[in-house]
Amino acid sequence: MNMRPMVSGRRVRAIFRKEVREYRRSGGIVYAMVVLPLIFLVQPVIVVFTLPANAGSLLSNGHLLLHMLGIPALVPAALAAYSVVGERQQGTLEPVLSTPVRREELLLGKALAAFVPSVVLAYAIYAVFLGIVRLFAHPSVATGLIRLTDIVAQVLFTPLLAAWSIWLGMAISTRCSEIRVAQQLGLLAGLPAAVVASLTAFNVIHASLGFAVGAAAVLLVLVMLGWRVASALFDRERLITGTR
């Protein structure tokens, strides 16, 4: 009887390592990963520095920092959308699929390679912003902006949004035959989550504990669903021959 585990950690690590090496050596990917978060960083920094000292009380009613959740919603989407269709166009997918690798292993390796740098980047940008606000903004503005609940929300929602965005991007990538189309669709698919985060940040959607718990539960379900959908859409024959 075959007692091998369904998912091999060694194969997942092999794909992860390969993906990360490719990212590091691809200027375009690094550029795309860094530019978007910088936009998310620069814009609020400018806003914070132009706020008057008495804005602190107004800020304490909103959740301005939550709009930074756009980073994990959008950054990994482009990476994930490239992951399968990119290999297909490079001609590297067929040799990989000819090995004993299972589709779950391949997708997990690729997903982790998009997830880890995106989440690290999102946390890093957030930390940089908090540092800038704490050091350079007016103390009352800093107090109004930096609140424990927002930081906890940021920490919790960043990986959830990134994971959701990745599975969505991968599902698109398995079905697209053009890299550019896949990446544009991937970004579009990440937009609703970014919009919800921004509307919450600007108090259009009223954030409460119940809303946060509900949103987290929905995201968790979507992440699990996204993984299953991406796996189901990953069809070796279709990816190799373009038919079926």
Place this chain on the structure above:
Amino acid sequence: MASLNGATSDAPALSVLGLGKAFGDRVAFDNVSFEVGRGEVFGFLGPNGAGKTTLVRTLGTLIAPTSGRASVAGLALTPQNGVEIRRRISIMPESPGLYLKLSVAENLECFADLYQVPDPGPRVRGALQAVRLTERAADQCNALSKGLRQRAALARALLSDPEVLFLDEPTAGLDPVATRDFHDLIGDLRARGVTIFLTTHRLEEAERLCDRVAILNTTLRTIGRPGELRERLFARQLVIRTAAPLADPGAVFADLAAIEAWQADGQARYLLAVSDPAAAAPAVIRALVAADADVLFVGESRHTLEDVYLELIDEDEHAGAREADPR
């Protein structure tokens, strides 16, 4: 003896029975049957679109057949055996498909992990050595010529020490020197007893490297050793050249029992159909000398595998034309 997953230790490397694959209405290949023994180098020839690559992908479990059955490396070709079959075989596709931003060694390390090769370091070094690429191990694949990329792809295919190695047009687009080097590598593998399934357009390549060949043109047209195919398709012939045309060639050749038929083939050149050229040649020479002919050349006409291939493909084209226009 059969194991739980259907593997048999004494089964042929490949056994294919009535296999077919269609994409909707388009038939890629149909009713293909053959066997490949362990350690055999088997050539698969056919024109573009004949279904060679689709057959390789089917046997490699990348796509599912629509009819027939097969066993690969002793395992039945079923979706359940996909992972185990892929563990036992290697496919080198026509395009090397290397990660160009990774070094040769990094490419091989990645695939050694995908095959879960135990102790991958020595295996990677061994594969690089086998394709004579050790000195380029640290080079990014971007920097390699097409010939070196093909070698790196072959090294990748050798990592898992496969029971069956599928090479899909391995020398397509290579220059003559790179092609010769690649042929030498295949010769080395053959000497090591690796079963090789080689698809190619290059007929001289198949003739030189393969124990047996099959010609596919959607259906399997013929299969056998290159020499057998020539004999099966073409009558054996002696070619005679004389300094001047014979005055009465019919009188010279008609009485010779070894000659089944003869025909003039241009000025002072004659083709004699014989069953045994070596036995017929002395009698023919004696008859020519007796007829006062100045003999310049007597030899067996050699049909190449290319002649066999073109004959069969031409037959298919004529049959297709007749079907299209029955008048």
